[in-house]
Amino acid sequence: MKVLVVGGAGYIGSHAVRECRRCGIQPVIFDNLSTGNALSVEGDDLIQGNLHSARDLRSTFESQAFDAVFHFAASCSVPESMENPALYYHNNVAGTLNLVDAMLAAGVYGDPEETPIPEDHLKRPVNPYGESKLLVEKLLSAIAEKHPLRYIALRYFNAAGADPEGGIGEDHEQESHLIPLIFQTALGLRGTFKIFGTDYETPDGTCIRDFVHVTDIARAHLLALEKMDHLPRCAYNLGSSDGYSVQEVINEAQILSGVTIPVVEEARRDGDPPVLVASNELAGSELGWKPEHSELTEILQTAWKWHSSHPHGFGSPPESHSLGKAGSTELFGDVAVRLGLVSKSDVERALEDQRKEAATGADHKMIGMHMLEMGILSTSQLIEILKHYEQR
Numbered sequence: 001m002k003v004l005v006v007g008g009a010g011y012i013g014s015h016a017v018r019e020c021r022r023c024g025i026q027p028v029i030f031d032n033l034s035t036g037n038a039l040s041v042e043g044d045d046l047i048q049g050n051l052h053s054a055r056d057l058r059s060t061f062e063s064q065a066f067d068a069v070f071h072f073a074a075s076c077s078v079p080e081s082m083e084n085p086a087l088y089y090h091n092n093v094a095g096t097l098n099l100v101d102a103m104l105a106a107g108v109y110g111d112p113e114e115t116p117i118p119e120d121h122l123k124r125p126v127n128p129y130g131e132s133k134l135l136v137e138k139l140l141s142a143i144a145e146k147h148p149l150r151y152i153a154l155r156y157f158n159a160a161g162a163d164p165e166g167g168i169g170e171d172h173e174q175e176s177h178l179i180p181l182i183f184q185t186a187l188g189l190r191g192t193f194k195i196f197g198t199d200y201e202t203p204d205g206t207c208i209r210d211f212v213h214v215t216d217i218a219r220a221h222l223l224a225l226e227k228m229d230h231l232p233r234c235a236y237n238l239g240s241s242d243g244y245s246v247q248e249v250i251n252e253a254q255i256l257s258g259v260t261i262p263v264v265e266e267a268r269r270d271g272d273p274p275v276l277v278a279s280n281e282l283a284g285s286e287l288g289w290k291p292e293h294s295e296l297t298e299i300l301q302t303a304w305k306w307h308s309s310h311p312h313g314f315g316s317p318p319e320s321h322s323l324g325k326a327g328s329t330e331l332f333g334d335v336a337v338r339l340g341l342v343s344k345s346d347v348e349r350a351l352e353d354q355r356k357e358a359a360t361g362a363d364h365k366m367i368g369m370h371m372l373e374m375g376i377l378s379t380s381q382l383i384e385i386l387k388h389y390e391q392r
């Protein structure tokens with residue numbers, strides 16, 4: 001089976017490309033590289049084309065036959081959509097219409113059993129970005145009434161993390177997502193991390209969001225493709241059913257990176273609801289989808305691995321893939337275990353101690369200091385580990 005992955009050089013698209021290969025599906029990427037990166041799909045078949053070029057689309061569908069289309073190409077920054085709504089309606093709505101037109105012309109809908117167009121959008125749009133996504137879902141529904149189009153729209157919440165096998169991750173020139181911003185601050189690439197709103201009606205006053213691992217999102221597309229003819233509906237939420245506050249994410253990221261992240265508290269932003277958590281019940285019962293990597297710890301571990309080894313994204317020179325302390329991909333605890341100075345359960349105990357202390361609001365301490373205080377490490381052992389850690 002061959003799938004055209006539109007927007008496949010982007011963050012979520014490149015993870016879907018990997019998932020296709022893991023499932024024995026041949027991915028072909030169509031992307032104008034406006035926010036995507038060719039290095040994210042190195043070795044894969046990449047057609048550099050634009051959804052606004054009828055010629056690019058026509059030649060793509062004329063040159064080869066596809067069994068299905070995954071559609072990830074969009075402009076997707078909420079603040080930018082407030083500044084420039086026309087861009088969002090143009091790229092997201094008109095772009096999707098162009099894609100659908102080209103598929104119709106090429107007769108891709110001829111075999112509806114194998115033609116999904118997974119898409120995503122916000123349910124109750126409060127900004128032009130969300131509105132453009134809703135329009136896309138409406139237009140797919142209207143077209144499907146008149147043409148033999150089969151499609152599934154997947155509504156993701158906060159896509160996060162990076163492929164557990166490494167090598168790809170989130171890399172946007174204008175980064176607006178929480179976890180990359182936190183880790184870029186931890187790496188010293190940004191001076192401070194801004195928390196927008198600390199007076200929400202949530203336990204710690206910061207917004208609560210639903211983070212879903214990007215690999216889980218990618219896998220849902222493969223499931224939708226496999227089962228689409230038997231699915232009772234056209235749209236599914238992809239959430240983790242669990243929410244974490246911005247402050248909780250910062251706390252965990254500090255523990256994981258061993259770095260105190262400088263934070264500035266700012267006023268609330270327009271259009272940020274206090275809590276956004278999706279039910280994934282239907283995706284579970286009908287799609288058979290279950291998030292496997294979406295525990296916050298795994299999301300953060302995979303994201304940290306990516307950001308610390310690629311501080312400048314895909315453009316990172318190889319030598320910067322091993323920074324000093326903050327940038328090491330190997331965590332302090334892992335180095336200590338590798339040197340035979342502690343066991344994995346010692347690391348777990350120290351992490352637990354660190355978590356408990358963080359919950360009291362005490363100043364953040366490196367994991368090594370906890371090990372020292374708990375008698376797991378002697379001072380000379382701590383210094384030995386730090387030397388190895390710094391050298392990486």
Ligand SMILES: NC(=O)c1ccc[n+]([C@@H]2O[C@H](COP(=O)([O-])OP(=O)(O)OC[C@H]3O[C@@H](n4cnc5c(N)ncnc54)[C@H](O)[C@@H]3O)[C@@H](O)[C@H]2O)c1
Nearest residue numbers: 007009010011012032033034035036050051073074076159
């Ligand atoms: N990242 C998230 O948390 C999140 C959450 C919900 C929904 N989404 C949706 O998921 C999809 C993918 O998001 P992402 O985070 O991977 O974004 P991204 O910017 O990393 O990827 C989008 C890709 O589409 C390409 N593209 C954009 N316009 C194009 C055009 N006109 N022609 C050809 N290619 C074009 C870009 O070059 C890029 O590679 C988008 O539809 C987005 O709205 C993302």
